[in-house]
Structures are given as C-alpha cells and as structure tokens.
Amino acid sequence: MTKIRIDYRIENGIELYMLVDESATKVDMSGRSIVDLDLESLVKCKNLTELDLTGNWLRTVDLQSLEECPSLERLKIGSNLLSSIQLDPLSHCTNLIFLSLDVNKLNRIDIRPLAQCCQLEELYLQSNNLHEIDLATLSYNSLLRFLRLDNNELYGIDLDPLSHCTRFQELFLEQNKISSIDLHPLARCENLEGLWLRNIGILSIDLLPLKDCNNLLWLDLSENHMKTVDISPLYHCSSLESFMIDETVPLMADIELQNEKWNPVLETYHSRVFWIGK
Structure with missing residues (x-):
C-alpha cells in the first residue's frame, strides 16, 4: 500500500514527519505541538474525509492542497494560534459537513468560499477575536444546524441569512458586545432548539419571532442590561x-394569557410578571 509523507516542525524546532496510507480516510495530527506543516502531499489522498489539526501551535496553515480532496467532510483546526486563514480552497470541498476554527486568535474571516459547501451542518468559530462577520454566505448552506460565535468581540450581527437554514438548531452568541439584535430571521427556523444570548450587551429584545419555534428548548438572556422583556x-x-x-x-406578558396553561418552566416566573392589557 502506497504511503505518503507529511512533514511538520514542532515548537522546539525539531522537524518530523508522519506517514499515511494514500487510501486513508482520516488523518489525525492533533496535539503534536506543531508550529508549521506542509499539507501538499494530501493531494494524493482522494478518499480523505477527515483532517484533524486540533491542539497545535499553528499560526498559519495553507489549505491549498485540500482542493484535491473532494471527499473531505470534517476539518478541525481548533485550539491553535491562527490570526487569519484563507478558506478559498474549501470551495472545492463540496461534501464538507463540519468545520471548526474555534479557540484561535482570528480577528477576521471571510466565509464566502463556504457557499459551495452545500452539505455544511456545523460551523464553530467561538473563542476568537472577531469584531465582525458577514454571514450572507450561509443563505446557501440550507442544511446548517449549529453556529457558534460565542466569546468573540462582535459589535453587531445580521441573522437574516439564517432564515434560509430551515434545519437550524442552535445559535451561540454569548459573551460578545452586541448592543441590539433582530431575531425575526429565526422565525423560519422551526427546528431551533437553543438560543444562547448571555452577556452580549443588549438593552432590549423582541421575542415575537420565537413564537413559531415550537421545538425551542433553551433560551439564555442572562447578564444583559434589558429594562423589561x-x-x-x-x-x-x-x-x-x-x-x-x-x-x-421586569417581565411583561399579555393579560389574556394570564389564566392559560403555561410551560412549567415559565410558570415559575409568573410572580415577576406584569400582566399588560391591550
């Protein structure tokens, strides 16, 4: 069986390599203290479905060779030191389902190449230094289910592209600096289960779009500065x-709902509710 060689260098300057079968479906290089590596030989891995580079010391990574890996489904580059990354090669990875770039130092990212990844279900960008992100591309990722942007420095976000993600389940935005947020795009996300908005700096919020989210399980609005909800x-x-x-x-609710049967979780808040008539 033909072997390919992946060269890399670890933090103390020592140069090493990893041998992988050309027919391999998974390459795991996680937790090796890698500071630099050459992925060029992966062009020969036509059956590659997963590449794991998690938990290294990478400041840069060239994904160009992944253009030749059309079967790639899972790419993990979390817990590194990346401040930027070019995702253009991933436009050829049309079977990509999972992409993690969490726990890095990204201060910007262009996700437009992911428009071609029509199978994408999970995108993890949490714990970076992002000040802004354009989600417009996600309108092409109709199968997207999970999006994590928590623990960044976001000052605002437009959720409109998520209205096209009809299978969307969980959105994590906690620990950002968003002063206002429009949830109306989520009204079309009937499978929404979790909405995490803790400590994002909002002063008010309109929950009306969640009325049709019958599968909603978790809603976190804590540690914000809202005057009433x-x-x-x-x-x-x-x-x-x-x-x-x-x-x-302070909590408000329509007085016409006062004597109706509420979800037990919400009933525990009734002593705090101001019942407002029309």
Missing part, C-alpha cells in the same frame, strides 16, 4: 426546558 411569545414554546434571565429584569 415581554415573554408573551414564549407561551407558544411548549417544549422549553430552560429559560434564563436575570432576577432584576
């Missing part, structure tokens, strides 16, 4: 298992 739309979220909001935030 109308929870009436959540009456329709019968599957809700967890609702988190600070005790200091």
Whole structure:
C-alpha cells in the first residue's frame, strides 16, 4: 500500500514527519505541538474525509492542497494560534459537513468560499477575536444546524441569512458586545432548539419571532442590561426546558394569557410578571 509523507516542525524546532496510507480516510495530527506543516502531499489522498489539526501551535496553515480532496467532510483546526486563514480552497470541498476554527486568535474571516459547501451542518468559530462577520454566505448552506460565535468581540450581527437554514438548531452568541439584535430571521427556523444570548450587551429584545419555534428548548438572556422583556411569545414554546434571565429584569406578558396553561418552566416566573392589557 502506497504511503505518503507529511512533514511538520514542532515548537522546539525539531522537524518530523508522519506517514499515511494514500487510501486513508482520516488523518489525525492533533496535539503534536506543531508550529508549521506542509499539507501538499494530501493531494494524493482522494478518499480523505477527515483532517484533524486540533491542539497545535499553528499560526498559519495553507489549505491549498485540500482542493484535491473532494471527499473531505470534517476539518478541525481548533485550539491553535491562527490570526487569519484563507478558506478559498474549501470551495472545492463540496461534501464538507463540519468545520471548526474555534479557540484561535482570528480577528477576521471571510466565509464566502463556504457557499459551495452545500452539505455544511456545523460551523464553530467561538473563542476568537472577531469584531465582525458577514454571514450572507450561509443563505446557501440550507442544511446548517449549529453556529457558534460565542466569546468573540462582535459589535453587531445580521441573522437574516439564517432564515434560509430551515434545519437550524442552535445559535451561540454569548459573551460578545452586541448592543441590539433582530431575531425575526429565526422565525423560519422551526427546528431551533437553543438560543444562547448571555452577556452580549443588549438593552432590549423582541421575542415575537420565537413564537413559531415550537421545538425551542433553551433560551439564555442572562447578564444583559434589558429594562423589561415581554415573554408573551414564549407561551407558544411548549417544549422549553430552560429559560434564563436575570432576577432584576421586569417581565411583561399579555393579560389574556394570564389564566392559560403555561410551560412549567415559565410558570415559575409568573410572580415577576406584569400582566399588560391591550
């Protein structure tokens, strides 16, 4: 069986290499203290479905060779030191399902090449230094289910592209600097299960778009600066298992719903609710 050689250098300057079968479907180079590597030989791995570079010391990585890996489904480059990365080669990886770039030092990223990754389901960009991100490309990723952008420095975000992601399940935005957010695009995400908005700096929020999210299980609005929140739309979220909001935030609800049967999780908040008539 033909072997290919992947050269790399670790943090103390020692040059090493890894031998991989040309027919390999998975290449795992995680946790090797790699500071530099050459992926060029991967052009011969036509059956490669997974590449794992997690937990190294990479400051840069050239993905050009992945253009020749059309079967690639999972690419993991989390927990490195990347400040930027070019994703253009991934436009050829049309079977890509999973991409993780979390726990790096990314201050910018262009995800437009992912428009060709029509099978993409999971995108992890949490714990970076992103100040902004254009999600427009995600309107082409209709199968997307998970998006993590938590623990960044985002000052704003347009969720409109997610309205095209009809299988979308969880959005993580906690620990950012977003002062306002429009949830209306999520009204079309009927499979939404989790919405994590803890400590993002919002002063108010309209929950009406969540009225049709019948599968919503978790909603976290804690550690924000909201003066009041109308929870009436959540009456329709019968599957809700967890609702988190600070005790200091006054809650409102439509008085016509006062005597209706609410989800038990929300009933525990009724003593704090101001029932408002029309």
